[in-house]
Amino acid sequence: MSNTSITEIVNKNLQTRYKKEARFRRYGQLSIFIAVTFLFIFFTSIILKGYSAFYQAEIFLKIELQQEFIDPDNTNDLEEIRYGDFDGIINESLYSLFPEITKRSDKRELRDLMSSGASIKIQQLVLEDLSLIGKTINIWLPLDDEVDMLIKGNIDVNLPEQSRRISDLQISSIETLQTQGLIKNKFNKTLFVSGDSRESEQAGILGALVGSALMLTITFLIAFPLGVSAAIYLEEFAPKNRFIDFIEVNINNLAAVPSIIYGLLGLAVFINYAGMPRSAPLVGGLVLALMTFPVIIIAARASLQSVPPSIRDAALGVGASKMQSIFDHILPLALPGILTGSIIGMARALGESAPLIMIGMVAFVVDIPTSPLDSSAALPVQVYLWADSPERGFVEKTSAAIMVLLMFLLLMNSLAIWLRNKYEIKW
């Protein structure tokens, strides 16, 4: 074949080859575009729905802390004061703003504007400082979630009165208060400092956040050392035989087992057999550790394998024992990869709700857990619980909880990237 014909043949092919390449590149761009679009839609919808949960309508009231409401018998006993009529005090203050409302039923509608959290707030103040009794204080107090929704524009005022959960009288009084500047949107601190509540304006994420943090700590403390030791043994010490092959296959299978099965296992073993408490972060952490364990083994083995054999030879060559070569040289080099893999495994565990539901972490828990044995909620389950709640106020709370969960995940993944970059050895 002459040279010219080869040139012709190559030239003919060249066009198709480049076309193929261009087409492949476009497929890639298209897939990235689709992924980014969905991500964008997802984040926008969550943020748009949820950002309003970070503030909350409050009312500015002048409260007279009258003795006859709080401690009529002047006992000065905290137990007596605890049961004082703080609602009454707030109601008096509210009525005084609307002297024209006198009917019992109308007064009641007015009372319903307040959140039940308002009287608790006053009660706390008084219990902390008894000298306040008899004085008058000016204070911002939370409004009911229906009022909050109305102010955030989530309630259609054009609907007939019977179809709304808020009456005409209530709407007009709110408008009056707003023009007087007595109602304002304040930063919703409650969301970050309290536990769950049936009242959406009093519901907070802290309980779930602490629960998740406790769980992940336990998961890490158990799964990381176990997973890394297992990986080191399998990679460096285990004999190559059928039994070890069998174990390897099963570890890979274990990593693919649906999480709810781990939940059932936890229920049967940790709760029913070992008698551990239900809804506790300890059990949750154990279950998630079981789930994360195979993932860590796989990640750790992969990074151990990627350590160049020349380093192994070098260490053995100067007379290091196997143990020394592993712990002085191979493990430090594999560690960034192990950590990244483990944190990604942990992030998956953080977002897991199915196994937690099986071990009772779906319970309604108001208190913030102080130990891994306390009943607790967890972030993903909190999202599930709030999404399931009928009150309008929980819609935005759900999105807010998702945002907190995503922030937590983002933080963990950033940590993984940071660790990888910090400890990665450049060759």
Next chain:
Amino acid sequence: MVIDMINDDFKTLGNTETSNKVVMSVKNCNVFYGDNQALNDINIEVGRSEVLALIGPSGCGKSTFLRCLNRLNDTIDSCRVSGKIHLEEEDIYSGEIDVVMLRARVGMVFQKPNPFPKSIYDNVAYGPKIHGITTSKEELDELVEVSLEKAGLLDEVKDRLHTPGTALSGGQQQRLCIARAIAIKPDIILMDEPCSALDPIATEKIENLINELKENYAIVMVTHSMSQAARVSQRAAYFHLGNLIEVNDTEKIFNDPEHELTKNYISGRTG
């Protein structure tokens, strides 16, 4: 392929004995990878103050043989070694000498420079540290300095002992690896094609270094370069497909080989 060519009753030509003090002697050494025989009945002695060059075409078992001498083949599960290899009086495969102890007495330098991703100082100090050779920090500092000096690297790195060893050039890295090997004061140094990844200038430096080192150590070196073998070695061993064909003084091997295969290889017709 290897197994087909191995001939059970093959007899090595030339002189397998060294005229110097014997450091290592290999008797009837056979190596198998699974069912494949990689080395057939190797007999050879390694003497003090000499460089023994192992030459031969790729895949002939030179590196395998080298790695038998410090039992680095142990890390390969399917590898089996039979026969007797003595380091001075002790049989290294019979358990008379512990494998860690063996590797402390038999240093090794690899084909690709493989410093630990640690500082220059730590690279050299690692061996002495794990063996507890030195008792004080000052002693260790001195040992590190002496080793780097012997490896001809000290002048180039003495201002930056605590910078990563991996940041050095290829030739410097290889000399660092030599410093690391001699820091544990071995009896014998194994070198597996120590210059194949280096440029001619770095190669020359290493060759000069080998010349100096051989005064105090026995050196066994695998090389693919005929001229290098001729330049640095006193004795040469020609391997062919798992057989040790011929061992002789380097001069004799290159000028007047006894075996036809050696002759072909030296003159460039095989390999």
